[in-house]
Amino acid sequence: MNVGFDLVNNKLIIRIDGDIDHHTCEEIRSKIDNEIMKRNPKSIIFDMKNVNFMDSSGIGVIIGRYKLIMTSGGIAAMVNVKPQIKRVYEICGLKKIIPVYENEKQALESI
Amino acid sequence: MRIDNEMKLEFMSKSQNESFARSVVAAFIAQLDPTIDELADVKTAVSEAVTNAIIHGYECQNGSIIIISRILDKTVEIEIKDCGKGIEDIELARQPLYTSKPELERSGMGFTVMETFMDEVEVESQSGVGTTVRMKKTFKSI
Ligand SMILES: Nc1ncnc2c1ncn2[C@@H]1O[C@H](COP(=O)(O)OP(=O)(O)O)[C@@H](O)[C@H]1O
Numbered sequence: 497m498n499v500g501f502d503l504v505n506n507k508l509i510i511r512i513d514g515d516i517d518h519h520t521c522e523e524i525r526s527k528i529d530n531e532i533m534k535r536n537p538k539s540i541i542f543d544m545k546n547v548n549f550m551d552s553s554g555i556g557v558i559i560g561r562y563k564l565i566m567t568s569g570g571i572a573a574m575v576n577v578k579p580q581i582k583r584v585y586e587i588c589g590l591k592k593i594i595p596v597y598e599n600e601k602q603a604l605e606s607i
Numbered sequence: 608m609r610i611d612n613e614m615k616l617e618f619m620s621k622s623q624n625e626s627f628a629r630s631v632v633a634a635f636i637a638q639l640d641p642t643i644d645e646l647a648d649v650k651t652a653v654s655e656a657v658t659n660a661i662i663h664g665y666e667c668q669n670g671s672i673i674i675i676s677r678i679l680d681k682t683v684e685i686e687i688k689d690c691g692k693g694i695e696d697i698e699l700a701r702q703p704l705y706t707s708k709p710e711l712e713r714s715g716m717g718f719t720v721m722e723t724f725m726d727e728v729e730v731e732s733q734s735g736v737g738t739t740v741r742m743k744k745t746f747k748s749i
């Protein structure tokens with residue numbers, strides 16, 4: 497499971513590559529948490545361009561990271577979200593707490 | 608009851624089988640010509656039920672999960688069965704946000720996802736015996 501990172505203006509872009517389900521979420525979780533610990537970013541942006549599938553296990557991971565970044569006053573956002581993921585995301589009420597932007601540029605300008 | 612087609616799949620309760628299981632069901636229902644969204648809905652619902660069998664039913668111990676899927680006209684029926692610990696209070700388990708394992712960062716939205724993406728979701732469970740989730744979805748032909 498490949499998770500890439502870029503730090504832009506102290507905002508951590510998290511590039512997840514592959515399906516997010518219960519099987520992959522443990523590894524994704526620990527990779528993200530390590531990076532947040534190491535770089536201490538102000539905010540995080542999930543880049544979902546290479547995620548074709550996510551179920552409610554993924555929602556658990558995203559909410560968990562959101563809570564983590566919130567404790568230090570930061571915010572979380574999401575970009576390049578595909579339709580299947582958007583539906584799961586909306587049903588689970590994430591829309592209210594984690595804004596979705598078209599692309600990285602918009603997210604970087606807005607948060 | 609008339610059945611047009613049927614398949615049965617049995618596999619070990621290992622998390623690497625979650626993507627295997629949803630892909631097999633997706634391949635089976637492809638013969639109904641579902642839309643991309645309908646296919647994604649079924650895959651997601653199957654993923655939820657199989658994950659629940661692994662995490663909650665068998666609590667990550669070895670066990671066997673059985674999926675039976677039937678097609679009748681434009682309707683698919685999917686049964687996902689484990690012989691794990693069972694659900695004591697099904698009504699509570701189906702509540703949005705309810706999870707018995709908050710320490711695992713579960714969202715408690717699995718049943719809500721299944722109910723939203725499928726037309727019907729039926730849960731049969733007995734403590735110490737196991738759980739069967741039966742779901743149905745009719746594809747809209749274009
Ligand atoms: N196959 C199963 N065997 C035993 N308990 C189950 C099973 N499926 C679901 N449950 C119970 O129902 C609860 C809610 O399930 P779900 O909505 O998928 O949320 P989550 O998986 O995030 O806990 C679980 O926390 C668990 O207690």
Ligand SMILES: [Mg+2]
Nearest residue numbers: 655658659717
């Ligand atoms: Mg679940």
